[in-house]
Amino acid sequence: MSFTTKEPFASTLLAKYENLPRGHYIGLVLLRTTQSETIFRTEGSGEPLSREVTISGTKTGQPIDRIVISKRKQTAVERRTGRELLRDFEVYAGDNKECLLNTQNPCGKCPDCYLYGYAVGSGGAQRSRVMTEDAFSLLDAAEVTSERTFNALFDNSTMRNPKTGEPSTSLGSSEYVRPGTHFLDIETLKDVTAAEFIYAMGNILQSSRYGAIGTRIGVVKNQILGIAVGKQEIFSTLELTQATYDLLESKQHPLVTETVAETAVRAAASLIGKVFGWRGHWISGNDLTPILADVAESYQNPAKLVADLQACYEKS
């Protein structure tokens, strides 16, 4: 955990969890690239993907449809990733085993409850210190989506029930996001400790399946493009998506991930200069490598990471 003791992290990361906001922000600029067909929708099976009309760029612009990964569905996945680790190291043992997501009974004392928050349990409410935004597809929805027909066959590999001869009703079509589609995103961590910072980064980097039918499709690769460390929140994901769109030479699917990453970093670097009153640090490119290596190293000794996390909440 060497980087956390150096500037700018040393003065930004808190030593222990504090109940009052101090406004120490860390913005993680992310590139999420779909590695398989993915489905991001909110209305249920058979409904179209979540989309939003936005202006294509900041300078050039006509309205285009963009696919949206809704903000709730990002932390939902990443929390579960983190909770697997916590459960593996007995955080949910003993009287704490009832702490389950969506059971109206959060324990209020595990790192997940503390960092990602909970509402209206018997122990009050904890505001999340991981703030997410809707992630937008870089390109027009028409470019990055397609449709598949699905059916479900009976045991005899036909659409007729072998016993009754009744036809199967499970026939339909789903819209999906094509593999290799790029979504730009920002997750903001507020007032976190060093262990929480590493845990949140690890959860993002280790989460691999987002959206519907996650056991079959939905594979997403997350990449951290830059880290903004400072006393305020940075630009929005939409601004970043639009500014990157402006700089892109080709606006046709598929795009080379490396090109998108480089372009997005350039866009972010120019946007961060325009953030009102910005006097924080922007870390990207080669400067990021040792940080990511340190995070990976922390996960080589997960027992210590979990112990460090729990130590953040010990009452002194």
Add this chain to the structure above:
Amino acid sequence: MPETTVLDCRLVLCEPAFFASREIDRLYLTEALVGNYALTYALGLATSPYATSYHRPQYAAEMKRLVEQGVYVTPAYPVSRPRFKVERFNVQTETYWSTYTNGAILYDLAERGKTKPKPYSNNRPQQGMLKMMARGMELRFFAFGLAKADLPGYIRLGKFLSKSRLDVVERRAVLQPHEKYEVTGYFNPLDLPAETRIEVCNVINIHPVPVLQSVTCRGPVWKLDDQSLLPAGMKFRFGEQ
């Protein structure tokens, strides 16, 4: 016959507007009207300091100049069937962790996990329902002693400073002698002159002064060019003649 100019003002609510006309347990209700003191401040005709040490309104002192200048504003009444919007609210502290208890919010980490946290003696609303006048609702009021240019195009109303558009038409008014008539709109009973007798009315009980509705009066009256009838001699009196 004496004549004067009366401003016929229409308020169109650009946002839902809330006044605490009535508070019943967790319900906070707005009546479909704007009291004339509230309107006077909202129009910028009177001003009050941001902070005072005496914790009570100073209407008489702050509106003294208006009385001297003969400026008067009537309460605003809805021109069509009133529409409302009901909204839930809750209040939160600044801390990351907090919990509700009876009449208070706990935020001290030392209380976390206790089955019987320390009770606090403050008694503030934590959650409730707000009934507000709906966006797009239109209200009308009259103003005496002002020119059209004295009034702004938009004003902010109520506890949440909701934006409202103001459309003003100038009307000629002619004074009619004693007559029995039905008043147009709503009135503040404190502001009527002694010679005007109220015969029939409905009372809407709000703070700080009830407002009268469907009023039949006897006394001198301004007759506007659109046939509206307003009692003559109204001014901010605060209970004095």
